[in-house]
Amino acid sequence: MPQSRRRFLGLAAGVGAAATAPFLWRERALASDEPTQRRLGFALVGLGQLSEGQLAPAFRNTRYCRLAGLVSGHPDKARQWAQKYGVPEKSVYGYDTFDRIQDDPSVDVVYVVLPNSMHAEFTIRAARAGKHVLCEKPMAITVKECDEMIAACRAANRQLAIGYRLHFEPFNLEMARLAHEKTLGEVKVIEASAGFRIGDPAQWRLDKALSGGGSLVDIGIYALQAARQIAGAEPVSVTAEATVTEPAKFRGIDESVLFDLKFPNGVVASCLSTYAANVTRHFAGAERGSFELSPGLYYHGIRGHVTEANGPTREMTFPDIDQFAAEMDAFARCILDGRPTSVPGEEGRRDVRIIAAIYEAAASGRAVAL
């Protein structure tokens, strides 16, 4: 029986929505000594599974954000949401009326949660309307679109952040810390796997015109992110193999992609992206031991351990946070403080560029320099 993306990412570890979960980012925020500030108004553009299951519920776990606007292609759905979440009718938009959001002072940030092919258009329109933009990953389908999005936000003097929730997740942050501080010596090899068995064959993720790619752009991007985060460097070359075992389901898009990254310091990363099976693991092999997350990218229930060579294995212990609340609060804090986001459009563009190189390597059977 196929398993839905939401079910896998959200529930596979047996943990449901964690409204009461400890919330590291909030703790960090509270630890600072500034006075309480106003909450920034966020408008969600696209009311699909992610908005419904994760984002809308996450606002109650934020300190600096509130749900202030809704943008949908389905007016009935938008009205229902407005009622449920107390969003005033004047802040509910269709795709056609979206540009009027420039006159809506209750909305500070537009969060683009649309199919990938629509990210560029709505990011650019939001920037032109004078809003900051938080855009889901992958940032866009092409590097050219990324450039246009960055330029539009810069021209409007608005911030652009990409929805890399794991940049604010404590287990994932610990992996990067252990690597960069060389706690177990230099990291030598990295393995990163991200995949789930995709369900409904009619969903937009399997429609190349909307998704721009297969498993790699949607879930494999997490393996790419993990490898880059642990390496603390940018890859200089990539080799790849793409495959499809169910051609009726995967038309013109990849089902699985294996890609291997080489970093300038000689570190290598072996990565797997797949829509064919459930797998999520980040592993770093270092001189004096290894450290690993498995599962590494679920919304909840991430687990990790550190193994010393000739020594013990210890579990990592961190709170199971609301990653989307952390992501939104982090962006709101940057806007409120006038600081640049740590996950800007330039970071999203790096992944889009590498993904294009991975597809090129898979298609050509040749290593592609970056």
Add this chain to the structure above:
Amino acid sequence: MPQSRRRFLGLAAGVGAAATAPFLWRERALASDEPTQRRLGFALVGLGQLSEGQLAPAFRNTRYCRLAGLVSGHPDKARQWAQKYGVPEKSVYGYDTFDRIQDDPSVDVVYVVLPNSMHAEFTIRAARAGKHVLCEKPMAITVKECDEMIAACRAANRQLAIGYRLHFEPFNLEMARLAHEKTLGEVKVIEASAGFRIGDPAQWRLDKALSGGGSLVDIGIYALQAARQIAGAEPVSVTAEATVTEPAKFRGIDESVLFDLKFPNGVVASCLSTYAANVTRHFAGAERGSFELSPGLYYHGIRGHVTEANGPTREMTFPDIDQFAAEMDAFARCILDGRPTSVPGEEGRRDVRIIAAIYEAAASGRAVAL
């Protein structure tokens, strides 16, 4: 502090030599109803760490084998061993006197445990002396050598087996069974990693003239084996990246190799071989769940689990056997019963051929067809 190969493979899971460990192969053998037969005499050629730490002690866990001969380049060492293991002086040989073993009826099987570059020579000399041959992996350094070894054994009407101990190890057998019986549906993606942080820089494994390669021929071959076993098929193409981060230690050989295999049924395997860090894991992602060994190739302490999609994870429970005893008994049984070994020279040759293609892919940056 660098960790020795023996220490990592043998003790990393905290389990010591298991003279009294349950022994699956013996149980299988006892379940058959044939009468007790004589033990075949094995001569060990090469008295290094593997012979000392694993093979010589393993004979007491066999049912069909006994240590009957010793071949060493170090006469003093050979004499000490002869005394310790009760091997008569007439069955102790040097490399120069080895061919006289043809007149030694107490030796039925020659077990070649020499550096890789010497496998072909001693296999061929053993066959010409009328002995069956068990040869450690990798079978040889080149496919041409493999062909010569196979031809020599065939001409002598003797059997040739390769020392693939994991073909007789119950957790590894279970991985293949789960895959081939499609217990969780079709396997779609495979991950296999094999590596340890190599110690003593003066050892023969780091001397290309003796080893014929780096981590790939020595430990990465286990990842290749795991991928082929789980896929139940032969790869049709390979891409690879090789890397060295410590050039003073790895001269002309690989430190790490990432290689990706594509199988004819569309299944792909993402594999890692390394001398830079400790890692050993075999993973299969299937339609309705996944199954995994970690660690997957230690001499003792292998662990595995099966995870059903939307369901529970269960630990695999199998006895922790003496893998070398199982391997030797299996070969002895084939010889006694007049049946062909399940791990013949042809199986060893397949790996040597694929390894050559992996090195070619890494050197050229191109996919290599097999």
